[in-house]
Amino acid sequence: MKTRVAVIFGGRSSEHAISCVSAGAVLRALDRDVYDVIPVGITEAGHWVVEDDDPERLVIRxxxxxxxxxxxxxxxxxxxxxxxxxxTSITGSTLGVIDVAFPVLHGPWGEDGTIQGLFETVGLPYVGSGVFASAAGMDKGHMKAMFRIAGLPVGPYEVVTNRDWITEREATLARVAELGFPLFVKPARAGSSLGISKVRDEATLVACIEQARVHDPRLVIEAGFEGVREVECGVLIDVDGIPRASACAEIVVKGSHEFYDFEAKYLDDSADLVVPAQLDADTVAELQRLAILAFDAVAGEGLARVDFFVCADGSIIINELNTMPGFTPISMFPRMWAHGGVTYPEVVQRLVNDALVRGAGLR
Incomplete structure (x- = not known):
């Protein structure tokens, strides 16, 4: 009997469309000789629907x-x-038993522990990190605090809550300005570079904060680093249940983009994704070591992508960890593993198998 996999995508977050693109690639990769696949979409209004098993519809055109x-x-x-x-349909008819869920959801209400809690409640095995790790990985402020506790190299940052901004705006601006310029203003619980701004002086700081607050009332503001290299490393649970680190990759932004923003990632081909990153062996080994430490620091499961800055003096700063990184055909995570000989379908199969072995519940 085939294993029935529910591929769940879309969702209520601002990353709805990117989730759809990622899901299309996962649907394409699942072997129909091994799996029965049910594509389950979550509309932007939060309704769950059974979608067509048509990966070609879930692409950017x-x-x-x-x-x-x-x-x-x-x-x-x-x-x-x-x-x-x-x-179950709204008429009460059963549409099928589900053996395992593959939530290809990015952002709040999907990547943040909420849907993982639903799976745990009903006892459904699922791909990826559990409730706690998903919640910690979604909130950049809490994630960085956990990295610091684990002794990982974290750059200077400030968390700006909704209450900070409403009741103590001037004090908050003064606290943020102490980071120096340039700095990056980020929604604490968003991804795909949505709502992120590079701020070069105080004149535009308020406007950039307000822009980020459209996506999330809780912000993380980070000191900017000039002349650093942006490097990523994937973590994937091996067949023996041990987390392994991938080859490292470097993002080289081109053209008018000052950083790897949404348009550069998905729309206008303004970044070179260099796999493997041209780094010396010692630096690569240290990045891989830190990636697994970061994964363990948040109690990660299944997979993650860990993002770093490599400074001119060779020092390393960990920026963030994504518990459900982009799974589109051009995303870094599958490309890094492909360089190491693990194909996209093999990554998907390994994740499904890991979810079935782990099961749901305390572990």
Whole structure:
């Protein structure tokens, strides 16, 4: 009997479209001789629907981003009278038993521990990190605090909460300015570089904070580093259950982009993704070591992508960790593993197998 996999994508976050693109690649990679696949989309309004098993619809075409169709009848996830995890239509009919979930969700209400909590509640095995690690990995402020506790090299930063901004604006601005310029203003719980601004002076700081607050009322503001190299490393659970680090890759931004923003990532081909990064063997080994330490610091499971800055003097600063990195065909995570001989379908199969072995519940 085939394993039935629910590939869950879309969602209510601002990364809805990127989630769809990632899911299209996962759907394409799952071997239909091994798996029964149910594509489950979550609309931007939060309704769950069964989507067509059509990866070609979930691609970016001429700058147009895909979305989950909102004209489908909603479904729910829960347990039936026999204790099986099933999808159920609004009419009450069962659409099928689910063996494992592959949540290809980016951002809040999907990558942040919320949907992982649902899976744990119904007892459904799922790909990726659990509730705690997903929540910690989603919030850049808490993540950096955990990295510091673990002794990892973290750059200077400040967390700006909604209360800080509303009740202590001037004190907050003064605290942030002590980081020096340039600095980066980021939504604490968003990804795909949405809402991020590089700020070169105090004149534009307030406007950039307000822009980031459109995506999240909680912000992380980081000291900027000039002349650094942006390097990433993937972590993937091996067949023996041990986390392994991938080859490292470097992002080289071109043209008018000052950093690796949303347009450079997905729309206008303004970055070179160099795999493997041209670094000496000792630096690569240290990046791989730190990537696994970061993974363990947040109690990661399944997979992660860890982002670093490599400074001119050879020192390393850890920037952040993503518990569900981009899975699009051009994303760094699958490309780094492909360089090491692990193909995209093999990555997907390894993650599904790991989820089934781990199961749900305390572990």
């Amino acid at each position: 001429d700058g147009e981003m895909p979305h989950v169709r909102a004209d489908r009848d909603p479904v729910t996830l829960g347990r039936d009278v026999e204790g099986r995890v099933v999808l």
